[in-house]
Amino acid sequence: MNTYNSLINNLETLDLNRFKENIDQYLNLIAEGNKTALDAIYELTEMEIGFRKQQSITGCVKVANFPFLKEIKEFDFSFQPSLDKAKIMDLMTLRFIENAENVIFCGTPGVGKTNLAVSIGIEAAKHRYCVYFITFQDLISQLKKASSENRLEARIKWFCRYKLLIIDELGYQKMDVDSANLFFNLIAKRYERLSTIITTNSPFSKWSDIFHEPVLTNALLDRLLHHCSVININGPSYRLKDQMQYMTEDN
Numbered sequence: 360m361n362t363y364n365s366l367i368n369n370l371e372t373l374d375l376n377r378f379k380e381n382i383d384q385y386l387n388l389i390a391e392g393n394k395t396a397l398d399a400i401y402e403l404t405e406m407e408i409g410f411r412k413q414q415s416i417t418g419c420v421k422v423a424n425f426p427f428l429k430e431i432k433e434f435d436f437s438f439q440p441s442l443d444k445a446k447i448m449d450l451m452t453l454r455f456i457e458n459a460e461n462v463i464f465c466g467t468p469g470v471g472k473t474n475l476a477v478s479i480g481i482e483a484a485k486h487r488y489c490v491y492f493i494t495f496q497d498l499i500s501q502l503k504k505a506s507s508e509n510r511l512e513a514r515i516k517w518f519c520r521y522k523l524l525i526i527d528e529l530g531y532q533k534m535d536v537d538s539a540n541l542f543f544n545l546i547a548k549r550y551e552r553l554s555t556i557i558t559t560n561s562p563f564s565k566w567s568d569i570f571h572e573p574v575l576t577n578a579l580l581d582r583l584l585h586h587c588s589v590i591n592i593n594g595p596s597y598r599l600k601d602q603m604q605y606m607t608e609d610n
């Protein structure tokens with residue numbers, strides 16, 4: 360086997376596929392005197408690194424379990440004037456994750472709570488933070504199942520693998536005391552170590568109705584709110600945007 364074929368084999372063995380795909384083009388450039396060997400090798404390794412970075416980002420976004428992929432550039436801030444854009448862009452810097460702070464999006468349906476949580480989550484996944492998205496209902500049923508199977512601690516540990524956990528739609532249904540305790544357990548474990556984003560339609564004053572126990576609710580809010588950005592969104596539902604347009608046209 361000649362050296363060229365051996366090199367191709369080696370690149371395959373080392374899984375350097377971008378390098379392999381582009382080597383001919385670079386060998387031609389070198390042969391024509393249009394590229395030095397040093398530059399060629401450097402650029403080929405850069406290509407390989409760039410590809411791997413992209414692959415790892417795609418992997419992080421995939422495991423995050425997002426319900427949809429909408430980035431912040433698609434979000435129409437002009438539709439929601441009460442929303443502090445500067446605050447959202449500050450969250451997009453992801454420093455809240457570094458500081459293990461929480462974010463709570465509070466507001467009526469359709470104002471963009473889930474969208475904003477997902478957009479921040481995508482940005483975090485792109486920066487290769489471990490991110491996981493789950494609805495509150497799914498989270499509780501998973502914790503309940505784990506508890507009934509005597510493996511609650513392992514399940515909580517599993518949720519604590521994620522630097523950022525997004526819990527969507529807290530407060531849409533009431534829960535029993537056991538479930539409330541399970542949730543408190545998780546939040547207590549994440550407290551001051553890991554960031555959590557919560558979306559909810561319930562103001563904090565109503566949380567003791569959801570969790571039943573006022574003492575537990577206070578302990579929960581105490582931990583959640585200690586290092587937390589609370590974003591209240593008061594505005595129209597984006598889901599009703601088109602209907603609103605027709606209403607204005609009719610008038």
Ligand SMILES: Nc1ncnc2c1ncn2[C@@H]1O[C@H](COP(=O)(O)OP(=O)(O)O)[C@@H](O)[C@H]1O
Nearest residue numbers: 434435436438468469470471472473474597598
């Ligand atoms: N300001 C906005 N700009 C663009 N799309 C929006 C905006 N607000 C909401 N949406 C879209 O409207 C739908 C409802 O938003 P969502 O985030 O699910 O609302 P919520 O979680 O507050 O009920 C989603 O498809 C979302 O992407």
Ligand SMILES: [Mg+2]
Nearest residue numbers: 472473528558
């Ligand atoms: Mg939502």
